[in-house]
Amino acid sequence: MALPREYPAENCPIARSLEIVGERWTLLIVRDAFYGVRRFSDFHGHLGIPKAVLAERLAFLVEQEVLAKDDGEYRLTGKGRQLWPLVWSMISWGNENYVDKPGRRSYRHAECGGAVREDRSCQRCGQVPDVSDLVTHPPRRPRDPGRDDPVSRALRRPHRMLEPLRSG
Numbered sequence: 001m002a003l004p005r006e007y008p009a010e011n012c013p014i015a016r017s018l019e020i021v022g023e024r025w026t027l028l029i030v031r032d033a034f035y036g037v038r039r040f041s042d043f044h045g046h047l048g049i050p051k052a053v054l055a056e057r058l059a060f061l062v063e064q065e066v067l068a069k070d071d072g073e074y075r076l077t078g079k080g081r082q083l084w085p086l087v088w089s090m091i092s093w094g095n096e097n098y099v100d101k102p103g104r105r106s107y108r109h110a111e112c113g114g115a116v117r118e119d120r121s122c123q124r125c126g127q128v129p130d131v132s133d134l135v136t137h138p139p140r141r142p143r144d145p146g147r148d149d150p151v152s153r154a155l156r157r158p159h160r161m162l163e164p165l166r167s168g
Helices: 013-021 026-035 040-047 051-063 084-098 150-154
Strands: 067-070 073-076 106-109 134-137
Touching (some): 013 026, 026 040, 026 051, 026 073, 026 084, 040 051, 051 067
Antiparallel strands (some): 067 073, 106 134
16 A cells, blocks of 8 residues: 555645655666656666556656656756755765765866765865766776666766756
């Protein structure tokens, strides 16, 4: 039996946020949207999520205006882009506590090339770049080098965040 999505007894911003992004797979879908995934088939191929679950999560994120769907492609809305500090905090926390250094993806400020620190600031210029001003670089040693879906292949090269990844 699925747990309910709502927390009706909680008058709390964390509870309200979890009602939107707290279900299994949802934040990974949002993460992939930040990486530039746009197509249903690419979300499916990269995440390995059941199609019915993916369709439900995408429809819900569109309904909640976290994603928009245009011409069969999904993109983050302004509301969705506001989730970047949360996603970044989870990346930083996971890197600190659960991921070996050689297996970490790195991020650089596109404007000056400086590495982005855990607090989201650029080590070279000190700015906190917008997510669209970040370039993600693959880890030196991928966790699963055998993954061969189009998104995994595209993310083996540096890629500017939010720019659409194209499969095939």
